[in-house]
Amino acid sequence: MARTGGRLTEFVTTFREGPTEVRERALGPDLARGFMLLFIALANSHYFVRGTSYFGGFPQDGGVVDRAISWTIATFVDGRAFPMFGLLFGYGVAQIVRRQSGRPRDTRRLLWRRSLVLIVLGLLHGTLLYVGDILGAYGVLLLLGAWTVRWKDRWLWIIAVLVFVLTALPSDGSLAITTDGPDVSMVPPDLATQFVERIKVTPLIAALGPIGFAGPFLIGLWAGRRRILEFPDRHRTLLRGTAIVGITAAVLGAQPVALMIARVIDRQDHLDYFGPLHDATGVLGGFGYAALIALWSIRLADAPGPITRAIAATGQRSLTCYLAQSVVWTIVFTPYLLDLSDDLGITGTAVLATATWAATVLAADRMNRAGYRGPFELLIRRFTYRSKQRVPSR
Secondary structure (H helix, E strand, O other), X not given: OEEEOXXXXXXXXXXXXXXXXXXXXXXXXXXHHHHHHHHHHHXXXXXXXXXXXXXXXXXOOOOHHHHHHHHHHHHHOOOOHHHHHHHHHXXXXXXXXXXXXXXXXXXXXXXXXXXXXXXHHHHHHHHHOOOOOOHHHHHHHHHHHOOOOOOOHHHHHHHHHHHHHHHOOOOOOOHHHOXXXXXXXXXXXXXXXXXXXXXXXXXXXXXXXXXXHHHHHHHHHHHHHHOOOOOHHHOHHHHHHHHHHHHHHHHHHXXXXXXXXXXXXXXXXXXXXXXXXXXHHHHHHHHHHHXXXXXXXXXHOOOOOHHHHHHHHHHHOHHHHHHHHHHHHHHHHOOOOOOOOOXXXXXXXXXXXXXXXXXXXXXXXXXHHOOOOOHHHHHHHHHHOOOOOOOOOO
């Protein structure tokens, strides 16, 4: 027996390959994925809003409420949620590797199958629904990252720190300081234009995306080897320090860009420094959020309430819920459908994003009560573990 999150949980004494069953899953990682999907929705939806001028993906002609919400999203959400998902992605890969009893070559092949299905799903998702897809980038990252799962810890840290330093160097390519609004690939006027434009952009995002996710992915592998998020009560000091330092750095590092986005201060020179500062501290913030939620899960693990269980169920079905968000963006913002990019504004899209996330939480909870794993979770597991006889739905 071992104490986990304040409760006694019996270890499974027989080794089993294949995906982790729901009853064996730790609360912390699922809760983190479920909650951060709200941040993903808030981070993605504001890029659809039309205006006369833009900064950091936000129209610059909104009122006081829009400006306040823009500051909040730029401070706590943008560039902070995606690094956390990169960390959790690496953590999940470490869990997969730990459950394999075969040769390293067999494990790599399993991970490559998983990467292939992510790449295909990402290309379809980016072309049909949301051009800012991250699934393809995760697939490419895993395709290459399958070679890193046997690296020694120090090499995971060395490469992660190197990537962090390189991405923190001055650059004018950060989304945090972009002055572009939604282009034709994001809000295409017709279906033909959508396919033509997005087929150019989606593979490029898939190819370049791993650069930003590589550092969090490698740290996630390291954390997954130690099961830090699964047994947070054993790592309280590390998690507390990470939460305090990471979130503080993220909030402070965001302020130059966030205050400019909210038009509290005039747009400054040297944006090529402020953009990378916003992004680099966002990586630390992603780590901080993961640590904070893991600490929170210690208190909730003994008697999780209905809201906690519902958010965890959302995290268990994060792929399905992420794709469901894109269905909403497509219907609401596409010009040949509802075309509400001119009507909602920053406040409207924030409300829409929150409502969309809440709807996916309710749907995930219903699926959990019905014992249904989620359509895209089943798809990716069946493709990944095609040689296994047992692919449990619960």
